[in-house]
Amino acid sequence: MPHDTSTNYGVAEGGAKVVLDGTKTILLVGVGGQGTILAGQLLAMVAADAGLDVKVSEIHGMSQRGGSVSTVVRVGEKVESMVCDPGCADIVVAFEAVEALRAQQFLRDGGTMFVNDEQIVPVSVNVGNFTMPADTEERLAAIGAVRIDAGEIARAAGSPKSTNVVLVGALSTALPFSVEEWQDAIRRRVPPKTIDANLEAFAKGRAAVA
Amino acid sequence: MSKQLLSGNEAIAQGAWEAGVAVGVAYPGTPSTETLENFVTKEGVYAEWAPNEKVALEVGLGSAMGGVRSLVTMKHVGVNVAADPFMSAANTGVNAGLVLLAADDPSCYSSQNEQDSRHYAAFGRIPCLDPADSQEAYEMAQQAFDISEQFDTVVMLHETMRIAHTKTLVDVVGERTALEPRAYESRPEKFVMMPANAVRRTLAANDREDALIAWAEETPLNRVEMRDTKVGIICAGALYVHVREALPEASILKLGVTWPLPPAKLAAFAAVCDNVYVVEEACTYLETRVRALGIPVCDPPASRLPRSGEVMPAHIRAAFGVADPAHLAPAEGLPPRPPAFCVGCPHRLVYCELRRLKAIVTGDIGCYTLGAVAPYRSVDSVIDMGASLSMAHGMELAGVAERTGRPVVGVIGDSTFAHSGITSLLGTVYNGGKGTLCILDNRTTAMTGTQGNPVNGVTLAEQAARVNPLDVPAGKQLDLVKLCEAIGVDEVEQVDAQDLKAVRAALKSAVSHTDKLSVIIFKSPCRLIDRSRKPMPTIVDCRRCGTCVKIGCPALGKDETGHPVIDPTQCIGCGQCAQSCPFGCIKEA
Numbered sequence: 079m080p081h082d083t084s085t086n087y088g089v090a091e092g093g094a095k096v097v098l099d100g101t102k103t104i105l106l107v108g109v110g111g112q113g114t115i116l117a118g119q120l121l122a123m124v125a126a127d128a129g130l131d132v133k134v135s136e137i138h139g140m141s142q143r144g145g146s147v148s149t150v151v152r153v154g155e156k157v158e159s160m161v162c163d164p165g166c167a168d169i170v171v172a173f174e175a176v177e178a179l180r181a182q183q184f185l186r187d188g189g190t191m192f193v194n195d196e197q198i199v200p201v202s203v204n205v206g207n208f209t210m211p212a213d214t215e216e217r218l219a220a221i222g223a224v225r226i227d228a229g230e231i232a233r234a235a236g237s238p239k240s241t242n243v244v245l246v247g248a249l250s251t252a253l254p255f256s257v258e259e260w261q262d263a264i265r266r267r268v269p270p271k272t273i274d275a276n277l278e279a280f281a282k283g284r285a286a287v288a
Numbered sequence: 289m290s291k292q293l294l295s296g297n298e299a300i301a302q303g304a305w306e307a308g309v310a311v312g313v314a315y316p317g318t319p320s321t322e323t324l325e326n327f328v329t330k331e332g333v334y335a336e337w338a339p340n341e342k343v344a345l346e347v348g349l350g351s352a353m354g355g356v357r358s359l360v361t362m363k364h365v366g367v368n369v370a371a372d373p374f375m376s377a378a379n380t381g382v383n384a385g386l387v388l389l390a391a392d393d394p395s396c397y398s399s400q401n402e403q404d405s406r407h408y409a410a411f412g413r414i415p416c417l418d419p420a421d422s423q424e425a426y427e428m429a430q431q432a433f434d435i436s437e438q439f440d441t442v443v444m445l446h447e448t449m450r451i452a453h454t455k456t457l458v459d460v461v462g463e464r465t466a467l468e469p470r471a472y473e474s475r476p477e478k479f480v481m482m483p484a485n486a487v488r489r490t491l492a493a494n495d496r497e498d499a500l501i502a503w504a505e506e507t508p509l510n511r512v513e514m515r516d517t518k519v520g521i522i523c524a525g526a527l528y529v530h531v532r533e534a535l536p537e538a539s540i541l542k543l544g545v546t547w548p549l550p551p552a553k554l555a556a557f558a559a560v561c562d563n564v565y566v567v568e569e570a571c572t573y574l575e576t577r578v579r580a581l582g583i584p585v586c587d588p589p590a591s592r593l594p595r596s597g598e599v600m601p602a603h604i605r606a607a608f609g610v611a612d613p614a615h616l617a618p619a620e621g622l623p624p625r626p627p628a629f630c631v632g633c634p635h636r637l638v639y640c641e642l643r644r645l646k647a648i649v650t651g652d653i654g655c656y657t658l659g660a661v662a663p664y665r666s667v668d669s670v671i672d673m674g675a676s677l678s679m680a681h682g683m684e685l686a687g688v689a690e691r692t693g694r695p696v697v698g699v700i701g702d703s704t705f706a707h708s709g710i711t712s713l714l715g716t717v718y719n720g721g722k723g724t725l726c727i728l729d730n731r732t733t734a735m736t737g738t739q740g741n742p743v744n745g746v747t748l749a750e751q752a753a754r755v756n757p758l759d760v761p762a763g764k765q766l767d768l769v770k771l772c773e774a775i776g777v778d779e780v781e782q783v784d785a786q787d788l789k790a791v792r793a794a795l796k797s798a799v800s801h802t803d804k805l806s807v808i809i810f811k812s813p814c815r816l817i818d819r820s821r822k823p824m825p826t827i828v829d830c831r832r833c834g835t836c837v838k839i840g841c842p843a844l845g846k847d848e849t850g851h852p853v854i855d856p857t858q859c860i861g862c863g864q865c866a867q868s869c870p871f872g873c874i875k876e877a
Binding site for chain 1: 290291292293397421449450453454455456457526529530532533534600601602605612613614615616617618619621622623624625626627628629630655658662663834837838840841842844845846857
C-alpha cells in the first residue's frame with residue numbers, strides 16, 4: 079500500500095539548547111505532492127533536537143489531489159497556537175511561485191520569503207477558466223522574496239525529487255541550527271538509499287542563498 | 289520515557305495502547321483516520337475497518353461488553369451514522385472500557401458540515417474529554433478508559449482537525465498496562481434495551497450524571513489559570529492554545545471535560561473575574577451551557593467571534609480589540625488551485641460523459657465529489673454517505689427526468705456503496721424504482737488515503753502490511769456484480785472506466801432504458817494504488833479544438849497559440865486525452 083502512516087520519530091536526547099528570540103513561525107506552502115510535509119518534519123526534528131518546543135500543523139484530506147497545501151511549523155521555548163495568522167510568519171518557504179503570492183499576507187513585516195523559481199499551472203488555467211498572473215516576478219520582487227531555482231538545482235544534483243530538501247537548505251540559513259543538526263535529521267528521516275542525494279541537495283540549497 | 293513528536297491521532301493511538309486497549313474499530317474519515325492506522329501497528333492489539341460507523345460502534349460495544357477495552361474512532365459525521373447504537377450504549381454502559389473518538393472538522397476542510405460532536409455527548413449524557421495538544425490527547429486517551437470503567441459509561445474523546453493533525457511533543461512512557469479480559473456474565477437487565485430495562489437504565493444514567501458532575505468539579509482536567517482578572521476566558525481544545533496566543537494576560541478556565549460542565553467551578557471562576565467570556569468555534573456548545581448555569585457571559589468588547597468556521601488567534605485578537613500585526617493584503621488575480629482528479633484518475637472519463645449527457649447527478653462522498661467542480665460541474669447534490677442512490681430514486685418520484693428532459697444518474701464510490709449504498713439500492717429495487725446508478729469502483733477508499741474496505745478485501749492489518757488491493761484474490765473481495773444481481777437490479781454491467789467508448793456506450797444505453805433499473809460498475813484502480821506508467825503520447829496535426837484540455841487533466845495544458853502541451857513529468861500515459869481527441873491527433877506511444 080502506498081499509504082504511509084509511519085511518520086513517528088523519536089527526538090534525540092540531550093540536544094544542544096538553542097535559544098530563540100520568542101516563538102518563530104515558519105509557513106511552508108506549495109502544491110500537493112511537492113514534499114512540503116517532509117520539509118516541515120525536518121525542521122520540526124531539528125528544533126526538537128535542539129531542546130525547543132515544536133508544533134507542526136498540516137491540512138490533510140480534500141486539500142491533497144494537486145490543490146494548494148500548507149504546513150505551519152512553530153518553534154520556541156513554549157509554543158501555544160499551531161496556526162499562522164496573517165502577518166505572523168517569520169519565514170515563508172514557497173515551493174511554487176503562485177503559491178508564494180497566495181501566501182503573501184501571512185508574511186510578517188520584515189519577514190523572509192524563500193521561493194522556488196517554478197510555476198505549476200493549475201487545472202483551472204489548463205481548462206481556460208483562469209490565467210496565470212503575468213507579473214509574478216515583479217510581485218515577488220516587490221515582496222523582497224529570495225528566489226531559488228530549486229528544481230534545477232535538484233536536477234543538476236541528479237535527484238529531481240529532492241527539490242524540497244534544496245528549499246530546506248535555503249531555509250536553514252535563516253535559522254540558528256547547525257548544519258550538522260540538519261544533516262542528522264535528514265539522515266534519520268529520508269529513505270536510506272536517498273541520504274547522499276538529499277545531503278547534497280541540502281548543501282546546494284544552502285549555497286544558493288549564501 | 290522518550291520524547292516524541294506525535295500528531296493528536298498518533299498520541300491517542302499510543303495512549304490507548306498503553307491503557308491496554310485490545311480492540312480498535314473504525315470507518316476511515318478525515319480527520320480521524322490515522323488513529324487506527326497507527327494503533328494497528330502496535331503489539332498485542334487487534335484492529336479492523338468496519339463497513340460503517342454504526343457497525344464500528346456496535347463491534348466496539350460488543351467487545352467492551354465482552355470484557356476487553358475497546359477504541360472506536362470516527363469523524364464527526366460518522367457519529368451521525370453511529371447515533372442509534374450510541375444512544376443505547378449511553379444507557380447500557382460498559383463492562384471493560386469503551387471510548388469513542390469523535391474527530392470534528394471546523395471549517396469543513398474535508399467534510400460536508402462542521403457539526404460539533406460534543407452535542408452527542410450531552411445528548412447521551414456521557415463524559416466528553418477535549419485535549420488541547422498531543423500530550424493531553426495521549427494522557428486523556430488513557431484516562432478515558434479509567435473513567436469509562438469507573439462510571440460504567442461510554443466516554444467520548446473529542447478532537448478537532450487542529451488537534452488530530454498537529455504534531456506536538458509528547459513524553460511517551462511506552463509501557464502497556466497488562467490487562468486480563470474482564471469476566472463476562474449475562475446481564476440482560478443492563479444490555480437488553482427492552483422498555484422495562486431501558487427505563488431502569490435511564491434512571492441509572494441519572495445517577496451517573498450526578499456522579500459525573502461531582503467528578504467534573506474536582507478533576508484536574510478542568511484547570512483554572514489566574515492572570516489578569518479583568519478578562520476571564522472559558523475555553524477548551526485548540527481554542528485554549530489560540531487564547532494563550534492572542535490574549536497571554538487573560539485568566540482562563542480550561543475545560544478538559546466538556547460534558548458535564550462543573551457548575552461550581554465555573555461560578556467560582558466567574559466570581560473572581562470582572563468579565564467572563566466563552567471562546568469557542570463553529571457553534572455555541574459551551575456558551576449555551578455556561579449561560580444555562582446562570583453564569584453571566586459577556587460579548588467580546590470589540591466584535592463578535594465568527595459564528596461558523598475555525599476561530600484563529602487573529603479572530604480572538606479582533607474580538608478583544610488587540611491590533612493585528614501589519615501584513616500585505618491578499619494577492620489578487622491568482623488562479624484558484626482547488627484539488628483535482630489525479631493524472632489518470634479513473635473517475636475522469638465517467639464525468640466527461642455525464643457532462644456530455646447533461647445528466648442530473650446525485651453524487652456522494654469521496655474523491656468523485658470533485659465531479660461537482662470545473663471543468664465537469666456535473667454533480668447536483670452531495671449530502672451524506674449513500675444519499676446518491678436514494679436521492680436518485682427520490683428525483684425519480686418527483687418526475688425530474690421527464691420534466692427536464694435530462695437523465696438523472698446516481699453516482700457512488702465502492703467504499704461508500706459498502707458503507708451505506710447497499711440499503712439505498714435495496715430500497716429502490718424493492719419499490720420498483722427505475723433509472724441509472726453508477727458505482728465508481730476504484731478498488732480503494734481513496735480520499736482518506738487508500739484504505740481497505742469490503743469491496744477490495746484488504747483488512748486493516750493487511751493495509752498496515754502494505755498489501756496492495758490489486759494483489760488480493762477475487763474470492764476475498766465483494767463481488768459487486770453478483771451483489772447487485774442478488775438484490776434484483778434489472779441490468780448490471782461492469783465497464784472499464786478507462787475505456788472511453790465503453791463508458792459512453794454503457795451510459796447512453798442505461799439512460800435510454802427508462803423502464804429499467806440499471807447499475808453500471810465502472811471498474812478501474814485508483815492511481816494511488818496502481819502506479820504503472822506508459823510512455824507519453826505525441827500530438828500530431830492538432831486542430832486546436834480544445835476538447836482534450838476540457839477533460840481536466842493536470843498534465844495537459846495549452847501554449848500561447850492554443851496548442852495542447854503535455855507535461856512530461858506529470859503524464860503517466862493513461863491515454864485519456866488520446867481517446868478524447870475527436871480527430872485522433874493524440875497518438876498513444
